[in-house]
Amino acid sequence: MRKFSRFVPIKLGLLIVTILLAYMIREHSDFWWLWVLGYLISISMLFRQEHPKSTARNMAEDALHLEMPDHGGEGKSVIVVGGGISGLTAAKYLLKAGCKVKLVEERSIVGGNNDPYLENGEHHSTTVIITLPAQQPHYLQLCREYGLEQTPHEFEDLKGTIAFGDRELNTKMGSGVGGFLKFIYREATMKELFDGFLIFYKFYRQYKLRPESNKSVADVLGKRLANSTVFTHFYMPWVGINTWCRFEDVTTQPAHVFASFIFEYALTLDIRDKTAKYKEDYWSVLDGRLIHKMRDDLLSNDNFSQHLNSKVANVEKDADGQLHVVAESGDRWSCDSVVVATQPAHALPMIDDVAPPILVKELEKWKQMDCYVIFHTDFSDIGNRPWLHVTHKNETTGKNYITNTIKPRMGDLNAKFLITYVYNTENYLDFKANKMDESTIVKLYEPKLPIFNLENSIDRNAVWREIDTECSDVFWTQACRSGLQYHNNGIVSSKRVVRQLLGLDW
Ligand SMILES: Cc1cc2nc3c(=O)[nH]c(=O)nc-3n(C[C@H](O)[C@H](O)[C@H](O)COP(=O)(O)OP(=O)(O)OC[C@H]3O[C@@H](n4cnc5c(N)ncnc54)[C@H](O)[C@@H]3O)c2cc1C
Structure with a gap:
């Protein structure tokens, strides 16, 4: 017989919250039932047991303390x-x-x-921007050992943007699953919501409920979802940019790798270092002090x-x-x-x-792939926002590519510099020539990344x-x-x- 996990009371609590929520929002939206359905699917996923050979299990193993x-x-x-x-x-x-x-x-x-860039004695992040230290316990342990306090990004009250075709999907990052879904719910169409939930569920299953397998992102999604705007214009600039998945990698990147960014770092399900204190469980700056x-x-x-x-x-x-x-x-x-x-x-x-x-x-x-990290001062697109993820069309090749523009310390409204990540030389050239003011480039890094x-x-x-x-x-x-x-x-x-x-x- 399957054992009940110790989280059952929490899950039951969530179920009650869902019912209350449905009751509360039923008069405010035509799509309230979809919101509730998504919530119920999410909760039902939580009831399923983790597969012993899943990526989630591998991640848990990687987090275990190692005596040196x-x-x-x-x-x-x-x-x-x-x-x-x-x-x-x-x-x-x-x-x-x-x-x-x-x-x-x-x-x-x-x-x-992790190229620590120093200018006039001042330290600026360059290639390495974000992490949730509690999810990176070996990193956290080293920081603690060297007396390095975490510097959280202060973006709790600031919305970043995923440019969604000709619309902007504004959402807070790091505000938890509930907050995240709430923003998406308000700003996406019903079809996008449906596709979005389906994709979310498929990745969750691949990350936690199944053993790691040779199923690619495209295999798991199927043709329709892999070509849906919610995938090409939301999941790709949000997740693909962080798992080094370019559009040409969708058929070769394992779905569990793509999924692990979502559930390990972005919408964290299991905190790996339970001893993490205040500031250690926030998205923080990884600024080279280590x-x-x-x-x-x-x-x-x-x-x-x-x-x-x-x-x-x-x-x-x-x-x-x-x-x-x-x-x-x-x-x-x-x-x-x-x-x-x-x-x-x-x-x-x-x-x-x-x-x-x-x-x-x-x-x-x-x-390996070519990665370009542009350190610049062109604030015209990002404005006051902490981060901006975009799917662009390359004007020469006609193909899609993704960029992420970010403030080294997200939330810092007076940031002096921005960092934009872009993959592949032809996309870097397109971005620099057509999507930004090239004269604002301060420094360029060209790290290579294993695929x-x-x-x-x-x-x-x-x-x-x-x-x-x-x-x-x-x-x-x-x-x-x-x-x-x-x-x-x-x-x-x-x-x-x-x-x-x-x-x-x-
Ligand atoms: C754009 C970008 C964003 C990132 N964002 C994050 C993030 O938010 N959070 C996070 O935790 N990580 C992030 N990373 C990943 C992180 O930077 C890497 O995982 C980490 O730096 C890898 O460290 P490494 O020592 O394994 O390899 P590397 O950093 O690649 O180090 C390899 C070293 O070997 C040297 N070397 C190579 N060949 C030779 C040779 N023949 N002889 C002598 N030396 C040689 C290189 O110069 C280099 O110093 C990011 C990486 C990039 C590129």
């Missing part, structure tokens, strides 16, 4: 390639365990995709050394089995183990001769546990290994790799 050893690495020398959050985390915990660590980074600063703290902490350790401006070309093993890391400059360093913490496409040519075949095969499954597809993102914890176990001296880690490539994914993956390197399991 303070011994076991004595006498071991390790080279970490790549100084993004993954490489910095690996270096930190290897040092903690007593290893001697050398970090090699090709750029002149560490931070990777990178600065980690960098300073590493540099203060006598067992640590770093080589910036050094691009690693290859990792080799000589006839005696000794590992060597070779930089493009010709520098060559020997070590007992290597942790490569770069994007898959950068790691593959470096380690394909020395890594176990199972790892090489997995890395081959990842392709989630149907080969590389299913049952990933089982896959990576097996691969890590096969690795003995050459390891690889990066945020994309564990679902969405957010900070938590980078940190937890590196912790797991460090444990494996020290002879412990995950």
Whole structure:
């Protein structure tokens, strides 16, 4: 017999609220029954049990506390390639365990995709804008350890906009499922509402009630819904921009990856870190202070050394089995183990001769996309709003593409800069030429992002546990290994790799 979850009283409470709500709004709207139907469907979804191999379960596993050893690495020398959050985390915990660590980074600063931009001593977010720290417990734990208080975006009372064709769908972000649905209910048509609920339900099922499978976004939605305006002009600019899903990825991005942004971060269903205090459970600024703290902490350790401006070309093993890391400059360093913490496409040519075949095969499954992060001061479209998501038509190719324009600290009405994300070179060129004032661009970042597809993102914890176990001296880690490539994914993956390197399991 199926067991009742301990949330049953809450669910019953919700049911009563729904009935009361129906009673209250019945005279105010022709569509009150649709609103109530949607609410009832949502509640009935909550009654269903989570599948043990679902994405929700993987996310819960990724949030579990991992004890990092303070011994076991004595006498071991390790080279970490790549100084993004993954490489910095690996270096930190290897040092903690007593290893001697050398970090090699090709750029002149560490931070990777989280590029902490400083201007006149003032710090501005660049590529990394938002997170709900309570949903990223490993990230939160590091912030707490370094005494970093969260800085919540103050957008509770401000509506952002999803440009919905020639209308604007104004909604508050971070105001919970109820508030969100209320705004949509008021501003969308009945057909859009119907399609919207259906899409919502299909993604929910894929995220929580089913095992991770090779069903793409398009497979799960079907042709009609995948082409509906509610998907192309609402879900894509809202969710696709955050799961790195361009229109051409709709047939290849697993639906559970797309869905995990909705239910893990946007309309959070389960709080992962139940100890989260005030400010830690709000959408907050991810502004690079963590990178600065980690960098300073590493540099203060006598067992640590770093080589910036050094691009690693290859990792080799000589006839005696000794590992060597070779930089493009010709520098060559020997070590007992290597942790490569770069994007898959950068790691593959470096380690394909020395890594176990199972790892090489997995890395081959990842392709990368061009991402443009425009740091600018063109406020003409966004005005006072904290964020603006838009689906545009490219004037040259005639195809749709999405952008997200955001204030580094959402809610800051006096923000000096804006950030716009746009994917693919042809779309960046179209946006810059036709959708903004190009002369306002202050800085441009061009991060590359690994693309989630149907080969590389299913049952990933089982896959990576097996691969890590096969690795003995050459390891690889990066945020994309564990679902969405957010900070938590980078940190937890590196912790797991460090444990494996020290002879412990995950
Ligand atoms: C536009 C954008 C928005 C984002 N928004 C968020 C967000 O809101 N919240 C969130 O949590 N995350 C966000 N992320 C994701 C987050 O930035 C990444 O998940 C994270 O930075 C990945 O860290 P990493 O260390 O795994 O990889 P990377 O940051 O890619 O670091 C890899 C490092 O390796 C170095 N490297 C590469 N090749 C070599 C070589 N041959 N030799 C030496 N060094 C090399 C690179 O220079 C880089 O420093 C965003 C990313 C982007 C691009």
